[in-house]
Amino acid sequence: MNGTAPMYKATQRPEAEAQLRTLERLETVCRARGRRVTRQRRAVLRALLAEGGALTAYELLERLRVEDGRSTPAGVYRALEFWMAAGAVHRLESTRSFILCEHPEAPHPGQLLICRECGQVVETEDKGVAAAAHRLGEQLGFVLDRHLVELTGVCGSCRARGRAAEPGRRPA
């Protein structure tokens, strides 16, 4: 996982600091709404932040248990639900996992692009896709309030790497 191997999945990400600020901002917003940001909730967010990618609820649970043996599935799901309501976490339906939101300020319908090789998830706010979806809904008489768009494939770096050698992968 290091040395010559490309550190394509940074553990020390430059965005980390920015996301910590985001975290603080989220807390402020929550408190303003009378919601509390507690130890457990913070722990969930930190675990996702540290992972830098998607985790299933039970993977998350394992990590939380390292620090607090009393963590339970219910607790994890409650925290995840809390953050999803706040727009800070997304659920990836296609992999049944959860990931930190990269644009917690924008409450718009987003899209998720998932690399099946390395598990990388890219979140976008593409106007084109959103508009096309909205138009489609109108055509069919629907008033839409939830846009689930998950596009799966292979990312650029995995294709580049894949051409040469064979796998040493970790699909999410």
Place this chain on the structure above:
Amino acid sequence: MNGTAPMYKATQRPEAEAQLRTLERLETVCRARGRRVTRQRRAVLRALLAEGGALTAYELLERLRVEDGRSTPAGVYRALEFWMAAGAVHRLESTRSFILCEHPEAPHPGQLLICRECGQVVETEDKGVAAAAHRLGEQLGFVLDRHLVELTGVCGSCRARGRAAEPGRRPA
């Protein structure tokens, strides 16, 4: 979900006959590929056809058991997997249920519009959405091979009905 609920969802649909022809066509295609269309698989398809909407795997199982008490979860999932591979059934990730494909000939990426009031699911092959998604993938260097687009909201008839009276609903 229970026996006392009103049968508001038609069991005799005009499209049923056309879909039965589709079924035959599917069987032909499958056989040509060396896949078999068996009693159990046919039963799964017929149950979905009769329902006229989405069913979870276990709802499906209940129905199958009426005719064959030996049906098991594994069997149902195997049949569903088979038909999904053949493009005849879709899985709705957002509701963890399965539905008959309305355009089994087209292997294109489709979209599903889901009414949260009546559970109706409309399947489309919208060029606009598909193109926008494809373009987005290109921009980000992804080669996509799976497009999951599920748009949830309220359909026209439910909005019309909803204005007047109050609920008696059954979200899928």
Place this chain on the structure above:
DNA sequence: GCGCTGATTGATACAATATATCATTTCGCG
């Protein structure tokens, strides 16, 4: 600081969804 109140957690149990394994049966075919 005290005590009220509602939010949150801990603990436990359980529901819902999905897959693994392996012996047996069925199907298509020569």
Place this chain on the structure above:
DNA sequence: CGCGAAATGATATATTGTATCAATCAGCGC
């Protein structure tokens, strides 16, 4: 018929997600 691949049956188990309720905690007015 009889072979081999495909499919099933039966069973067990893994994974994912909720319900319940008592105990605790955080904020708030006093």
